Amino acid sequence: MTKEKESTIATALEEYLEGRGVSRRSFLTFCSSMAATLALPASFADKAAAAIAEDNRPPIIWLEFQDCAGDTESFLRASRPTAAELVLDYLSVDYHETIMAAAGHQAEAARQKTLDEWAGKYIVIVEGSIPTAQGGIHCTIAGHTAMDILQKVGGGAAAVIAVGTCATSGGIAAAHPNPTGAVGVKELLPNKPVINLPGCPMNVVNLTATIVHYLTFGTLPTTDKLGRPLFAYGKRIHDNCERRAHFDQGQYVEAWGDAGHRQGWCLYKMGCKGPATFHNCPTVKWNDGQSWPVQAGHGCVGCSEPGFWDTMGPFYDRLPNVPGFDITDATATKVGLGLTAAAAAGFAVHGVAKTMTLRSGDDEE
């Protein structure tokens, strides 16, 4: 960037911020904390500032289907920027049933207006799974099925962000036996760019970082094969865990509330799924960096992994259950030991029989 351009942006920015009662310093603090979340170089802060100064608040349509509003609540806990700043200054949240003022057909009209005026430019955020069984009767809004709404609203979007494990891979409703045929967003919008921010709920830090990435660079962040941004899902819980030294040392909690538990030892034997879970909980933590599950003495249950309800549980065993078959960690051990014992017993019996035939001498010709 040229010096001149830099200073124009700085002035524009200052005016912009002043109008919002935001000090330049607090704004830059926000930009650099975003940069830290995204693991970007410091020069990012300038770029972010410039992009946001242009006041191109993208219209957001937030859809809720088979959800529990946990991701909405997580959104309300945003702190950098805060939820108030997000809805007033950074985004134009044109539709969000949980917090919008209008209801009924007026709410629908507000959404339609955005679809018409911002076709191809708005962002859709989806919370909750989409039921597909019986033509979608398990979730309708204003008489339309979730499937239809997602096709219509998602179809014209610039990008879709699926928040929470329900929207990314079906979540709790899709757990065995999945009575409503619930699926995640990507399955119904295979040709759209879909960013997946799993977690139950998603951590709002990852949503704000994704949005700022989009505002700044005009592109979506790089993801893994499952559509999860690498900045948030590129590493395992276990590899960043504060209790990892205890894991390596062989120091484990053996019972809830025991001395090891009080001293923050590793929760591996209590069923922690950190070794198989990709999420940035240990580094960004939750609620403004306050804590995260392992810090509160409970194992990670793998809530950011696809279908974690079935593929990661049971929570208090080391290894997963196979739904419908009832194969657990314990049964695997039982069957495995059984197999070994059967081999031992079988061959012992065979051996005795063989020895008898040898003794009886009729083995010799």
Next chain:
Amino acid sequence: MKAVKVWEFPVRVIHWTNFLAIVGLCVTGAYIHWPYLATSLALDAWTMNTARFVHLICGWTLMLGVVGRFAWALIGNEYASLKSFFPFLTVKGRSDLVGVAKYYSFMSKRLPPNLGHNALAAIAYLVMFILMAFQVVTGFAMWAQYDPSGTAFKLFGWVFDIASNSYVRLAHYFTMFVFFAFFINHIYAMWIADIAEKDGTAGSMFSGYKYGEE
């Protein structure tokens, strides 16, 4: 009967390094699955770290063993050859299989004459090699997860397209027991061939020689 050189040097070396690696993998794998050493013993001893390190070293060894044995199957003698693991593909092999089965069920008194692997054992070995390869692939895939943008993950990450990382662990864990069962079977088969049939099998993996007609 005369002594015949059946197992060439590479076959023997690979067999015994595989054996050592697998013992190491089972001991450390079982610890990784359920850290059984009392915490007091583990204090400041980096027990899990050590177990995982040994597991990894043995894992590399086993991988080299499996790859090396496959290569030797292409260039080694007839007893080591690839086709020796597929008795069910030939007429003689199939009749041998029936013969071995009859022998084990006391329906006949003699094993079909054979210098290499007996037909049934050959199938067991085939299965074991497949399971070794399975452990190598799933093991390296799990290992590669420490850095999903690294080379190892590029090579082995596809495993997780087939099964979730937790199921991969479960499968890797369960397979350990198949090794336990095989080990018992294997030793017994060795005993029976050596003591009952007196063909020198037990020592053959050291000496390379078995007794029989070429």
Next chain:
Amino acid sequence: MSKKIVVDPVTRIEGHLRIEAVVDNGKIVDAWSSSTMWRGIENILKGRDPREAWYWTQRFCGVCTTVHSIASIRAVEDAIDVTVPLNAELIRNIIMGIQSVQDHVIHFYHLHALDWVNIVGALSADPKKTSDLASAIGNKYGKILGVAPYAKNSADYFATVQKRVGEFVNKGRLGLFAPGEIWSHPAYKLPNEANLMAVAHYLEALDWQKEIIKIHAILGSKNPHPQSFLVGGMSIPVDPNSQNAINADKIAHIKQLLKQAADFVKQIYIPDLLAIAPFYVKEGWAGIGGGQGEFDFLSFGDFPTEAGQKRENFWLKPGLVSLKDGDIKLLPVNPDDISEFVTHSWYNYDGGDDKGLHPFDGETTENYTGPKPPYKELNTGENDKYSWVKAPRYAGRPAEVGPLARMLVGYLQGQSEIKGLVDLVLSDLSASTGIKVGVPHLFSTLGRTAARGIETLIMVDKTSEWVDMLVANIKAGDLRVHAGEKWDPSDWPSKCKGVGFHEAPRGMLSHWINIEDGKIANYQAVVPSTWNASPRDATGQRGPYEAALIGTPIADENQPLEILRTIHSYDPCLACAVH
């Protein structure tokens, strides 16, 4: 001339609620409450480990997060008969207490306020006069509640807020507050200064709620959906000599956040509530939304303060306020008297849909008979099913649950802290309106909203007491947080069942579990919003939402704001209701 109107989606609630109502001569004469979303979690739970049911059922709802965890672990603990250590009970109380405070305040400002407060009107307010208003009520209620007036009461402050909102509005993209025409509804009656004050506090509350709920993070790792619950206790250890447990530092942090919570409730929420209410009392809203005696008021009590305490001795006492036969009676409650009907819900019962089932024998077998989407209207004929919500009944009658029910039960029992505050609020409203406001006015849309405020005020101080009790118990040397003797399901009886009750923010919650061979054989949840949002039952009795809507005036059929007022006064949560 009567006309059917539909509100779908009902917004500023949790979940998918649809109201259909018949309006005749500007008043609602009949109504149907329907939820249009089902996940089937009760069925998904079958065969799973009862020890993790709390984590699953917590996902019924992310708004009243934690409450289902509590009810679920209590159900399992009841079934396997385990006594939870006192530390764990107190930690749970603190988590529930702050949940209730935060939930109620968010409800007031972010879900309910815009029914009464005109955000666009705020732009025409005089910041100076707004400051005078805020200072006046701050001084008045500060004295009563024993707090200093709120620091941000200056004209400058209100001018800044006004400017910020003004710029937003002037850009012409109203976002959450679109479309603009909703703000010209004639039912908005506040002076613009009150509008501006409320809008400022709407924004303040948004920042505040994320701070005080950090107590959940400290005790439970995160919010929403804290993760430190265990059957038999809690996973967060207590140890003053460890950095990985609840220690003096964490307690200091909790206390500081609780003070922040209490200050906001006393300096802003309650004064705002009591400043806004009189304008709508004058409009008659203390006589609307009461339900004409069609339903009772039910609470099962909560908040133990000793290990192994009996429910009758909990801080909040159980009770039924019965309006049957026209007079108000306080009666004892019995879990056996609860049943659920599906006559008008999209389910089937094996033994026929006209009988209710007790939750221990409950069934969840879906049977959708509604219109094929896309549809304009539900089938609401006499024999039609029209909702995914079941219809719970207490002794055969519909019942409202929630803050109003709890405050009524406490009031009629003469529980001093409740009675004192209710009387105070009633006399204050009488004084500021010149209308005699009494107990009968509590049975109304405004009564519900006032009861929620009173409860918040009590709850925020109670939570501090529980923190003090926790400190005392730790000081006495008790570090236990978990009763481990029944952790292993192989030590459980091969068949057992249990129930867990909790007074959640929206009312009485119960989870019912049947366990066979260490696995869930049947799981039924009867949730506050299931009670309140219920459809009709076998005898055609309406659910509370439906009954409360009758008689509600509708000024503009195209924008039935008044429906939102009454429905919002219940703080609906449909993900909870249906699960």
